[in-house]
Amino acid sequence: MTVETKLSVNQDYVRSFSQEKGEPEWFTKLRVDAFQKAEELPMPRPDKTRITTWNFTQFAQHAVASEPYSTLDALPEAVRSLIELENESKNLYIQHNQTPAYLSISDELKAKGVIFTDIVTAIKEHSDLVQKYFMQEAVKIDEHKLTALHAALMNGGIFLYIPKDVEISEPVQTVYVHDHEDAPLFNHVLVVADDNSSVTVVENYVSTNEKASGIVNIITELVANNGAKISYGAVDTLAEGVTTYVNRRGFTKRDARIEWALGMMNDGNTISDNTTKLVGDGSIAHSKTVVVGRGKQIQNFTTQITHFGKNTEGFILKHGVMKDAASSIFNGIGKIEHGATKSDAEQESRVLMLSEKARGDANPMLLIDEDDVMAGHAASVGRVDPVQLYYLMSRGISRKEAERLIIHGFLAPVVSEMPIEAVKKQLTEVIERKVK
Template sequence: MSTPTTSFGREAAAAIARSKNEPAWLIAKREEAGELAAALELPKPEKTPLARWNLNVQGAHRPGKSAASPAELPIAVASQLNAQDTGALIVQHNSSVVFTRLPEELKAQGVVLTSLEEAARTHEDLLRAHLMTAYEPGEHKLSAMHAALWNGGVFLYVPRNVQIEAPVQAILFADDAEATFVPHVLVIAEANSRVSVVENLMTDLGDSSATLLHNGAVEVFAKPGAHVQYAAVHHMDNSAIDVSYRRALLEKDARIEWIVGEMHEGNTLTDTKSILKGNGSSSDAKFISVGTGSQRMSLTTGAVHFGLSTESDMVTRAVMTEAATAIINGVTKIEKGATKANGQQTERVLMLSPKARGDANPILLIDEDDVKAGHAASVGQVNAEQVYYLMSRGISRAEAERLIIYGFLDPVVSEIPLEELREKLQRILERKLG
């Protein structure tokens, strides 16, 4: 039985938690979130009428089938994996985690990779101190629903001074349009640790007429001197809605790198924010998106500077085709006392159709004098001079435009730290751009 948001509340949240035999502290947190969900309103992103989206039904708990090896995973998932790869991997299928692999050498160093539901039992202190503290249940109805309903999920803990060379893969997969699909990724990187996380969000919904709502969240906690690289590619069927909130909380000299390809086929709402608490912390965010059909996209990237000598850089590049619409917001906030902070951002949109729409909104909120901040934004069509130059070299107009578009998006595509996912992103681009 699916769960409509209009009737969801404290008792419904508690019933779901008890059905999974969760610990009392987590049941209480879900109850509180359920109560908030009944009272709060939807978020109000710029020029995006969420009330018209089908956000009312959250689905039903549909756990996937546990797998003993990658070969037992659904074909759509197994096909994404390199048979020779034996690195860290976790897979969520619909409402539950079905496979986890962590190399023995990483276990020996104290690295933990498990489902968030399991971590609630085995690593209670860490979860209680971090879960839903950077992305809080009280922000709006969708955050409260997420806190009440999250399932499966990813818990990654990297101890002090541990450096993980190979990327940690997280595949989040749904093939049941009526499933509750609410994964939460929690990364805790202790002091002077280093890790790359690669998230692959995908669906295979067939001809289902139901709407799948992905209401996902990522929280990254980078302790002093830690370096976290978080790469993600989202690609779901057009009958799905992608809601993704990402937060990184950075302590002294910590660094986060966001590398995200928003390749979803349906309506998309994403909000990614780096919170630079510690002195000398830094954030680098690179995003690309391609809109097709009549999809609506709201993409917000933000950095909030609290510490001294903090740095943030945000680059978003979007290509809109057919009748797609994108609202792209970049928000740099420098708080009082964050002296010597440096916040830069760039938003660029290419429109390949007269019906396509792109809106780039750079926003600087500065409460301190001794800082640097800047922005650049552009919305337009493929540069005619570049097309002419390539055509003068014997390249057709269509091929010239394609090369320019690929060059426009390459700064993000080339940064994906896992070859298989990078190749997948390139295939998606070829398909979406025709």
Template sequence: MTTQTILPVDAQRLSELSQSSGEPGWLKDSRLQALELAAELELPKLEKTRIDRWNVNNYGGYKASKPLAQLSEAPASITALIKDQEEGSLIIQQNSGVIYTRLAPELAAQGVIFTDLQTAVKEHGELVQRYLHKAVLPNEHSIAALHAALWNGGVFLYVPKNVVIETPLQAVLLTDDAEAAFVPHILVVADTNSSVTYVDNYVSDKAEAGLHNGAVEVFVGAGAKVRYATVHQLGVDTTDVTYRRAVVENDGTIEWIVGEMNYGDTASDTKSVLKGNGSSSDAKVIAVGSGSQKLNYTTQAQHFGKNTPSDMITRAVMRDAASSIINGITKIEKGATRADGQQTEKVLMLSPKARGDANPILLIDEDDVTAGHAASVGQVNYEQVYYLMSRGISRHDAETLIIYGFLAPVVSQIPLEGLRNQLQSLVERKLGQ
């Protein structure tokens, strides 16, 4: 079966855009090859989800935004997210391009690179070329191919060998123009024995339909530690499709913290490839669905190295007529002896029309391993509600306490206080508290 992919741009126009942006020849060729692939590939096949019925073709065109002279000029819709960041390391993307970049001087002095990806390909081309599109491959499906062809703005973070960064580096990515393409690419490279925390927020402020086609690639060197926290709070008008991949070398660690707080249809796939011996992955996902949202969340750990632990926890709350598919996939390859893969997916439904489906999957090709899973889908336990009401608590407050208790195992483990508070606020907003 073949699927006709609607290309949002032709090869000549894409080539002209690349040249006018001053991109190196290797990147222009990469874009054109990906565009050619996109015309041949089908949409990704998602479990029990008809993504072909979603708004996955409304890319818009490339529209550069005016750079900020100072942080106080930032759009009002993201002011709360960037307060107290005058001295910190921060990148802001608005629609098709980055409008603000700041790297703390002490980090620059240690050789840290933190800039938009379009600048990085010009100033650090050899380094970027070594990693770009090596974890999220353009030939996976048409959405990945179109991303590789059309990506704009984005973030490039490189942490040199033995550099330990204590303060999180942050990015805010805003889409507020329905006619502007919003296809950011995040590329994080942590060299041997380095350590870094990166946090980003995706925000929309518009009333017309649009698409976010995003990709994240994280490369964790031997003995390195990367904590990657991301919160998506895009509006009902924006369809969000995001693929995240981490490749982890010997004794490296990747920690994912994902807050899925969108109001529109959302598909995300977060995968850790435990390539090296002793490498590890920990993924925490919290999601709240409302309205008539269609949601599909997949978390994966693929074990190649020996002695590789992975843990995945997803908690999702569905209200109104929202529906969700929650997939957890642990794949232990032949030779990955003493791997330990654990996963838990739980969905709480708050209304008769809400739907949830939790699918734990273990794929094991090695004998000397440990693996386990737990999954549940259910409604609020009204025996608990009545018990709390018998103690003088109102029904509304009793249900709220139960919901927060359901989410607490994920929220309480988030080590960043600011992110915990932000997620708590977003949960309250989505639940109409």
């Protein structure tokens, strides 16, 4: 069976939706043009995963209004537990479904010219700056049906701009609460670090209602200008009824650096694209991902670092744990373009299977079009190491506890990278819950 890909809204709806939000004419036009492309473009074709039966285009309603949170005390406990108390009055954005629900930015960052606001407000109040970067470099509108549909129907997200030479020492945190049944979320995150600036961003997608369902279409764009550094951590824990397309992209200029630490813990079917373009000479990207799959969910994770500039460095690390009848594809692509001399592309993908019916497929790929470079990869798919298990059990540890320790050690390289203790604790607890 193939799911109908005809869109459940029309061009007039897209135009009126934009006008009702008071968006500038350039963005209304962008939405309408993107919608026209979405009607014609094909669906993406993730390697080794058929998504023809997945619904990404049909939904009961597009726009919904959800209650904002008047204070942090009104937050659901699942959300409040993610926020460190000392960060409550500082740099924090919370979104409830499609509604901006809470926003705080420190006076210090305001004084330095940092912009941190919801994406719809940014489009109206910082129009020229958003227009310069929105789906221009990291992600293109016309890549396929889902990127075009995202641009046409975007209804949430944030814009974060860090001016030149500004270093933000404390993490900026965003939390997206999805508890609606059937309403789609088209969430756009745009982070721009200007020359020689730095920032750490941590985001959570969390379902506070186990019956939450529908489509979540996420695009994140990180733009690191000359000498800038962006550290980006994310933990996704959307419910089983949510079908997710997530596209996290990075774009680096000269001597810039982007570091990804991604905890992919959704319970529903998920397609993920994490691509970084190393355009400037001397730029660096490290991407670390952990995944736990359970039940009958199907997931596909593609991580790609493409080297355009000279002396660039890319490192991909992916560790996944599969149990029950879950299946996941792990594609790692290190690509060095012609002219990117002295570049280094390395990757490691490892999958641990806990059940007979679980399936994991690690596919490392190196695409090299230059001679004077370094590149390497490693991949493995298997079960818990019996030698490690025997060693721990010989010390009086039960088999169940020994397996738990091995799994946590297996996933630790990414968990340890989370820069907010509350989020690190949440990721650890999610792993504990999913593998027990």
